Every structure is written in structure tokens, then in C-alpha cells.
Amino acid sequence: AQRVTQPEKLLSVFKGAPVELKCNYSYSGxxxxxxxxxxxxxxxxxxxxxxxxxxxxxxTADLNKGETSFHLKKPFAQEEDSAMYYCALGxxxxxxxxxxxxxxxx
Amino acid sequence: DTGVSxxxxxxxxxxxxxxxxxxxxxxxxxxxxxxxxxLGQGPxxxxxxxxxxxxxxxxxxxxxxxxxxxxxxxxxxxxQRTEQGDSxxxxxxxSTGTGGAGNTIYFGEGSWLxxx
Numbered sequence: 001a002q003r004v005t006q007p008e009k010l011l012s013v014f015k016g017a018p019v020e021l022k023c024n025y026s027y028s029g030x031x032x033x034x035x036x037x038x039x040x041x042x043x044x045x046x047x048x049x050x051x052x053x054x055x056x057x058x059x060t061a062d063l064n065k066g067e068t069s070f071h072l073k074k075p076f077a078q079e080e081d082s083a084m085y086y087c088a089l090g091x092x093x094x095x096x097x098x099x100x101x102x103x104x105x106x
Numbered sequence: 107d108t109g110v111s112x113x114x115x116x117x118x119x120x121x122x123x124x125x126x127x128x129x130x131x132x133x134x135x136x137x138x139x140x141x142x143x144x145l146g147q148g149p150x151x152x153x154x155x156x157x158x159x160x161x162x163x164x165x166x167x168x169x170x171x172x173x174x175x176x177x178x179x180x181x182x183x184x185x186q187r188t189e190q191g192d193s194x195x196x197x198x199x200x201s202t203g204t205g206g207a208g209n210t211i212y213f214g215e216g217s218w219l220x221x222x
Contacts, residue, residue: 009146032209044149044197044213051206086148092137092203093162094211096148 002027004087004097012103013077021072021100023061023087031089033070035061036096038084047072047085057081079104110214112198118220119188126184127217131200138181139211140173141197142166149197155181156203188221195219 003026013019025033033050048056050063050070061072070087082104087097111130119125131138136157141149152171153163157178167173170188175181185192195218199211 004148006148034210043215044199046210046212049207049210091209092156093151093154094139094209095151096141098146098148 002031002090002093002095004089004095006085006087006097006100008100009098010101010103012105014105015079016076019072019074019077019081019102021085021087021102023070023072023097025068025070025087025089027068027089029091032091033061033063034088034094035059035070035072036086036088038086040083044086077102077104079106110198110200110212112196112214112217114217115215116218116220118222121190121221122187124184124186125188125219126182127196127198127219129181129183129198129200129214131179131181131198132212134202135200135212136178136203137201137211138175139199139201140181140183141199143195143197143216144193152183185219188219190221193219193221 005024035047036044037047038044059074063070084099086099113128139154140152143149151164152167153173155175158175170186173183195216197216198214201211202208
């Protein structure tokens with residue numbers, strides 16, 4: 001069965017500190033993995049995809065097939081990073097985790 | 107192209123009434139998705155279409171829910187005999203379904219349903 005687990009509902013980090021948002025998954029086969037972000041009063045939008053292997057707004061995520069994880073990382077948090085972050089996976093059918101609220105403290 | 111659009115943005119209805127939401131996907135996107143989101147939860151998959159074909163429905167989608175995409179363009183989601191537990195944000199999303207970025211989905215702003 002497909003499943004996405006984001007163990008933290010809330011993560012508070014000081015500005016300038018490193019950020020790591022955890023995502024674990026279960027899937028039969030080779031899924032695509034995504035991170036989506038929702039800023040206050042905005043629609044859900046794609047942050048990054050694992051197959052792109054790119055850095056967006058300083059965020060990166062590495063797919064670890066052995067640990068079935070796709071954690072999102074940023075070395076130095078900025079106040080504008082405060083948002084809801086959702087890990088997602090799938091091929092045609094895309095499912096989402098419950099999300100982690102990232103709160104950057106000044 | 108302004109992205110995925112949904113209508114209405116907000117709907118308040120009395121329990122037992124029927125409601126219908128409309129979604130217009132990004133032009134030429136073959137796949138269209140419906141999700142439900144409640145406070146503190148992530149988007150829960152309801153159903154998706156490849157062109158006009160409905161390919162999968164979640165068990166969350168009871169008999170009171172029906173979704174259509176008759177011409178492979180816009181889609182409607184109807185909820186019959188609404189219940190208070192149906193109160194949620196209903197999100198529509200679309201993707202090309204082809205190419206390297208074919209599984210990347212783009213969301214609308216959602217339709218808020220409040221059942222009183």
C-alpha cells in the first residue's frame with residue numbers, strides 16, 4: 001500500500017539554523033517523490049521533485065531507497081520559509097502526507 | 107493561462123442539500139485530480155481522471171459523491187444529501203500526464219464547503 005509519513009506536525013527552528021523535515025514512505029515499485037509547500041493564504045505549490053535533483057529556495061531532498069526516506073533540508077533557515085510542507089509520492093495517483101508546519105523563530 | 111481554477115470558492119449549504127463544484131484544469135492537461143482537505147490534515151486523494159476516463163476512486167468517495175469529466179476538459183464534483191462531515195476544502199489539481207514532469211500536479215485554490 002502507498003503511504004507517506006511525516007512524523008512532525010510542527011517544527012520550530014531559529015532563523016539561520018539548519019532545517020530538516022522528515023518524510024518516510026512505502027510504495028510498491030519506483031515512485032516519484034515530491035515536496036509541496038503552502039504559504040499563508042496561497043495555494044499548494046510544488047517545491048521540488050526527486051528526479052530533478054535540484055535545489056529550490058535553498059532546499060534539497062535526497063531519496064534514500066534503503067531507508068525509504070525523502071527528507072527535506074536547508075542549511076540556513078529564513079523567516080520566509082515559514083509554511084506548511086507536504087511530502088507526496090506516486091506515479092499517476094499522487095498521495096500526500098499530513099504535513100509539517102515549519103515555524104521560523106526570529 | 108491562469109492555472110487551475112475552481113468555482114465556487116466558498117459554499118455554505120444546509121444538511122441534506124446537494125452541492126456541485128467545478129474545476130477547470132490547466133489547458134491541455136490530461137489528468138485531473140480531486141482531493142479533500144480538512145484542518146490539520148494533508149490533501150486526501152478522492153479520484154482522478156485521464157482525459158474523460160475516471161481511473162481510480164478512493165474508498166473515501168461514498169455513493170453520495172460523483173465526479174465527471176465529460177469532455178476531458180473541465181470536471182464537476184457533486185455531493186448529494188450533504189452531511190456535516192462533508193465540511194472540508196475540496197481541491198482540484200491537474201497534470202500533463204506525459205513527459206518527464208508529467209506526474210507533477212498543479213493545484214487550484216480550492217472550494218470551501220461548510221455544511222450547517
